[in-house]
Amino acid sequence: MNHQPFENWIFEDETLNSDxxxxxxxHLKECKTCExxxxxxxxxxxxxxQAPTIAPVPGFSQRWLASLxxxxxREQRRQAKKFVVxxxxxxxxxxxLLIGLMITDxxxxxxxxxxxxxxxxxxxxxxxxQLVALSIIKSLPPFVPVIAWISLTLPLGLLSLTxxxxxxRISAIGVxxx
Amino acid sequence: MSNQEAEWLTDVRQGNExxxxxxxxxxxxxxxxxxxRMLGDSMEAEDAAQESFWKAYQAIHRYxxxxxxxxxxxxxxxxxxxxxxxxxxxxxxxxxxxxxxxIPGSAPNPEKVAAQTEQEAxxxxxxxxxxxxxxxxxxxxxxxxxxxxEIGNMLSLSVSAVKSRLFxxxxxxxxxxxxxxxxxxxxxxxxxxxxx
Numbered sequence: 001m002n003h004q005p006f007e008n009w010i011f012e013d014e015t016l017n018s019d020x021x022x023x024x025x026x027h028l029k030e031c032k033t034c035e036x037x038x039x040x041x042x043x044x045x046x047x048x049x050q051a052p053t054i055a056p057v058p059g060f061s062q063r064w065l066a067s068l069x070x071x072x073x074r075e076q077r078r079q080a081k082k083f084v085v086x087x088x089x090x091x092x093x094x095x096x097l098l099i100g101l102m103i104t105d106x107x108x109x110x111x112x113x114x115x116x117x118x119x120x121x122x123x124x125x126x127x128x129x130q131l132v133a134l135s136i137i138k139s140l141p142p143f144v145p146v147i148a149w150i151s152l153t154l155p156l157g158l159l160s161l162t163x164x165x166x167x168x169r170i171s172a173i174g175v176x177x178x
Numbered sequence: 179m180s181n182q183e184a185e186w187l188t189d190v191r192q193g194n195e196x197x198x199x200x201x202x203x204x205x206x207x208x209x210x211x212x213x214x215r216m217l218g219d220s221m222e223a224e225d226a227a228q229e230s231f232w233k234a235y236q237a238i239h240r241y242x243x244x245x246x247x248x249x250x251x252x253x254x255x256x257x258x259x260x261x262x263x264x265x266x267x268x269x270x271x272x273x274x275x276x277x278x279x280x281i282p283g284s285a286p287n288p289e290k291v292a293a294q295t296e297q298e299a300x301x302x303x304x305x306x307x308x309x310x311x312x313x314x315x316x317x318x319x320x321x322x323x324x325x326x327x328e329i330g331n332m333l334s335l336s337v338s339a340v341k342s343r344l345f346x347x348x349x350x351x352x353x354x355x356x357x358x359x360x361x362x363x364x365x366x367x368x369x370x371x372x373x374x
Contacts, residue, residue: 007349008345010352011345011348011349011352012341012345013326013341013344036356037349037352037353037356038352040352040353040355040356040359041348041351041352041355043355043359044301044304044351044352044355045320045348047297047300047301048301048316048320048321049320051297051298051301051321053207053208053211053321054207054210054211054214054215054223055206055207055210055211056206056207056210056223056224056227057220057224060202060203060206060210060224060227060228061199061200061202061203061206062199063228064199064202064228064231064232065195065196065199065202067228067232068195071232075236
């Protein structure tokens with residue numbers, strides 16, 4: 001049996017005119033399938049409209065307020081992580097671009113020679129810095145007391161530690177956390 | 179929107195979180211109800227409702243005062259619950275009993291309470307069978323009495339898409355309900371048969 005347009009009339013929200021209502025009634029008398037489906041829908045619709053609006057356990061807004069510091073911290077961590085991921089991504093992309101440029105610009109042999117040359121240059125520079133530092137230390141008058149060395153190296157060491165600590169804090173917790 | 183609500187919103191925009199707590203107090207019930215009907219579990223509904231308010235608080239500068247605040251808030255909660263349902267793929271309704279004190283006017287009569295909780299469980303069970311977006315459309319229509327246009331704005335759907343989703347959802351609900359009724363009736367007949 002053809003259930004259209006009666007099925008639409010049963011489940012649509014539109015108001016039926018008197019002719020449509022009459023033909024739907026006639027169809028429901030003849031079609032047991034549509035009749036049982038309509039009855040089921042009307043019964044469920046009735047139950048749904050009678051079903052209450054469920055409320056949360058008392059103290060919902062207080063719990064929301066109490067959760068704010070935790071949520072802020074979580075958000076800051078999320079943003080810090082996003083920032084670190086962004087930086088790492090940008091660095092990786094730049095590195096890949098550089099490699100791409102090198103590969104397209106030069107032959108693999110040139111690239112290996114260039115890399116080795118850079119490593120050798122870094123080693124030579126390091127050696128030169130070391131020699132300059134040693135010569136400065138040797139040229140200093142012998143009467144410079146040990147205490148002066150300690151007072152110079154200790155703040156520098158502390159500054160380095162603070163710098164490392166600040167970097168860790170920014171990457172792990174984020175900016176703005178109290 | 180009431181004057182009080184507009185005042186709260188102005189205060190929230192200036193960073194007053196206590197003013198937002200007043201809005202939470204006012205809208206906790208509809209938001210929680212939507213989350214509960216979508217997820218079917220009171221713990222999950224509590225978390226989802228709290229998270230929805232947090233999302234709204236964070237996005238308060240994007241709220242258009244010409245729109246209804248309640249609709250905007252429910253839209254955030256509906257999208258959040260739909261995403262949750264999609265992430266977990268399979269719905270996991272716990273079929274837990276609704277706490278007695280969360281039903282308005284619930285009588286202390288144990289029989290009545292038992293009947294109400296059983297009915298709630300049946301309603302949740304049939305809602306579970308719907309796709310998250312269809313379920314959201316049904317909940318917004320029948321529990322929050324929103325129009326097709328409002329539902330469409332909230333779920334980012336056209337009015338005709340809302341109509342067809344509601345049609346499909348109603349048909350499916352009716353078929354499931356009919357099957358349930360049949361199985362309950364056959365169980366009753368089985369228990370009432372002279373052999374027992």
